[in-house]
Amino acid sequence: SGLPGGTYPLTVRAVDSAGVSQNFTLQIIVTTSEDRRYSPVLSLGNEVTLIDSDGLQLLYVGSDRRYRLQSLSGGAAVILEGAESIDGITGWIIDSGRVLAQGRGSDCSTGCIYEWDASGARRNLSASNPHSIVGGTRCSDQSVVSRGNFVMWANWLCGSRGTITVFERTSNSFRRIDPPSGATYIGNTQFDITSAGSAAIIWAQ
Numbered sequence: 611s612g613l614p615g616g617t618y619p620l621t622v623r624a625v626d627s628a629g630v631s632q633n634f635t636l637q638i639i640v641t642t643s644e645d646r647r648y649s650p651v652l653s654l655g656n657e658v659t660l661i662d663s664d665g666l667q668l669l670y671v672g673s674d675r676r677y678r679l680q681s682l683s684g685g686a687a688v689i690l691e692g693a694e695s696i697d698g699i700t701g702w703i704i705d706s707g708r709v710l711a712q713g714r715g716s717d718c719s720t721g722c723i724y725e726w727d728a729s730g731a732r733r734n735l736s737a738s739n740p741h742s743i744v745g746g747t748r749c750s751d752q753s754v755v756s757r758g759n760f761v762m763w764a765n766w767l768c769g770s771r772g773t774i775t776v777f778e779r780t781s782n783s784f785r786r787i788d789p790p791s792g793a794t795y796i797g798n799t800q801f802d803i804t805s806a807g808s809a810a811i812i813w814a815q
Contacts, residue, residue, distance in 0.1 A: 615642040651682060664704040679709055679730070691732040696724065705756035712752050712763070721750035723763050735761065735777055741786040744769035751775070753798055758805040764798035772796045774812060776803060789814045 621635040657673035668680045675694040678687040690709060693699060698721075699713035709726040715734070722736035736742050736751045742765055743749065749765035756762075761777040765786075772795050774787040789796040793814035801812045 613640045615640050652680060652684070654680070662702045662704055667704055667707075669702060669704055669709060679704070679726075688728070688730040690726045690730050693724075693726070693732070699724075701752070701754055703754060703756050706758055708756070710754050710756050710761065712754055720748050720767070721752050723751045723754050723761070725761070735763075739765075739775055739777070739784050741765055741773055741775050741784055742768075744773065749773075753801070755802055757803050757807075760803050760805070760807040762801065762803045762810065764796075764801070766798045770795070772798055774801060774810070776807070776810060778807060787812060 617637055617639050619635055620638045621633055623631055623633050625631045652668070654670060655672065659671050661669040661671060661677070663669065663682075666682060668682060669677065670680065671677050671694075677690040677693040679690060680687040692715065693711070696711070696713035696715040699711050701710075701712045703710045707728045711724055712721055713724065714721055715724070717734050717737060722734050724732055725735055726732050736749075739751070741749075742751055744765065745768065747768040749768035751763050752766055754761060754763040759779050761779070763775055763777075765773045765775055771789045771793070773789075774796060776785040776787065777783070778785070787796070787810060795815060797813040797815070801810065803810045
């Protein structure tokens with residue numbers, strides 16, 4: 611406030627407990643014209659941590675530890691049911707109006723894949739997955755990928771070679787991908803699937 615119109619450098623300097631500092635500089639524009647002044651799209655309040663965005667919706671967690679999905683076009687935020695109670699929750703994805711993440715809730719003994727629909731209702735996709743148990747050992751499901759109707763994740767720390775699950779929403783069915791013949795194990799990260807579900811891209815060693 612009070613600056614004449616123009617371009618100014620803004621530098622932010624952060625110093626950690628060891629005295630190591632890092633500077634970040636960007637150019638800001640001060641305008642005196644009302645028609646060039648930006649209006650905030652949303653006001654999320656104080657002590658908010660941004661988690662993810664798909665360009666249409668914004669996922670954030672507030673000071674109350676509750677996770678919310680907010681449309682960038684406005685309206686009320688949707689609270690994700692029980693997300694705050696899941697231990698080690700990470701790997702957030704927003705896809706086709708749904709939110710997915712991995713973690714361990716009270717309904718999961720290792721690691722599970724959770725999904726929230728547009729209303730914020732939660733379900734544990736791993737709970738119904740017949741491929742999440744290998745040789746009697748409960749897998750740690752992780753590294754979730756979502757492409758439209760299909761969800762893909764790794765079944766890890768069970769068996770000696772690992773597997774991958776592909777879940778199809780419309781048929782509510784699960785498919786298992788095993789390591790290729792001759793491979794020692796299947797990769798548990800950096801895999802993908804087409805939105806039509808016609809091809810899965812994996813790696814193995």
